[in-house]
Amino acid sequence: MPTRLEQFLSHLDDLSGGIEPRFFPVEKSHPGLPGVTAIVYDNLPERGMITGFTYGISLANNPLWRFGKPELCISVKSDDVRWPLALAHIGEGQRGNPFQIGDTINVGERIAPDSDMTAFVIFAPAVLDREDYTGINIGETLPINLSGLYPIHEAERRYIQDHGIGAFWDLDWDPYDVSRPSVV
Numbered sequence: 001m002p003t004r005l006e007q008f009l010s011h012l013d014d015l016s017g018g019i020e021p022r023f024f025p026v027e028k029s030h031p032g033l034p035g036v037t038a039i040v041y042d043n044l045p046e047r048g049m050i051t052g053f054t055y056g057i058s059l060a061n062n063p064l065w066r067f068g069k070p071e072l073c074i075s076v077k078s079d080d081v082r083w084p085l086a087l088a089h090i091g092e093g094q095r096g097n098p099f100q101i102g103d104t105i106n107v108g109e110r111i112a113p114d115s116d117m118t119a120f121v122i123f124a125p126a127v128l129d130r131e132d133y134t135g136i137n138i139g140e141t142l143p144i145n146l147s148g149l150y151p152i153h154e155a156e157r158r159y160i161q162d163h164g165i166g167a168f169w170d171l172d173w174d175p176y177d178v179s180r181p182s183v184v
Contacts, residue, residue, distance in 0.1 A: 004138040008055060008071075009039075011136050015128065016041050016051075024081065026088045030095055033059050038088035040081055045127050049176065051075040052084020058144050060096040068135065068145035070099045075127045076151065077176045082112035087149055090120070099147045102165035104157045115178035117151040121160055121168070124148055126175055150175045153182035 002010065012021065021039045028035030036056035044051045051074065058069035072087045090105055105120045125133045125148035133146035152160070160168045173183040 001139065004140060005055065007138045008136065008144060011132075012039060012053060015132055016044055019044060022081075024085055024088065026085070026092050029092055030060070033095070036088045036092040036095065038081075038084040040084045042079065045075060048079070049075055049077050050079055050081065050083055051127065052081075052087055053146070054087050054091040056088075057091040057095050057099075058138075062096050062098060064098050065142060068143045070147055071144050072099065072149055073125050073128075073133070073146045074149050074151075075125075075176060076178050078112065078114055078178050080112045080114055083151070083178070086111050086120075090149070101147075102160065104152070104160050105149070106154070106157060111151060112178065115151060116153065117178060118154050119152050119157040120149040121152050121157070121165065122147050122149060123165065123169065151178050153184075155182045155184050159184040 019041055021041050024038040025035050034056055036054050039053045039055055041051045054072045057071050072091050074083055074087050076083050099122050101123055103122045107118050109118060111117055125146050136144040138144055171183045174180055
């Protein structure tokens with residue numbers, strides 16, 4: 001029987017069309033749990049983009065996780081692996097915490113040299129259909145649910161905190177463009 005990791009990777013293989021990913025484990029900080037790994041796909045969903053997923057957040061437990069355990073994903077117009085690595089570091093540092101739509105994460109510094117963005121907002125993954133990011137069967141009682149992280153500017157993070165994710169999402173912005181100016 002395939003392991004939970006093999007089942008998750010099989011799901012990602014189906015989504016990527018069999019493109020071979022790169023794996024970047026980050027240093028673990030939670031005793032008794034394996035570290036989080038960034039699974040990175042170049043030129044996906046299109047040329048000039050990078051897409052990454054985490055694996056390892058879902059190995060923790062939280063009583064609030066009644067319908068599934070989280071992993072994170074990102075897709076941006078960049079070839080810099082720092083974007084998916086940031087997810088793995090966030091996942092490792094916040095493992096066991098819920099990741100909810102509209103939450104923001106302040107990194108406190110530029111995430112990558114190709115951008116002035118210093119934060120993320122959590123929302124549904126825009127490059128995947130709902131059935132591809134929820135209820136991912138890994139052979140356990142609770143499936144994996146993917147949460148999308150979108151890079152944002154500090155002013156946008158404050159705007160989301162003041163006005164909510166709906167007001168921000170309705171603004172005219174490109175969620176994949178890491179070099180865009182702030183929309184607020």
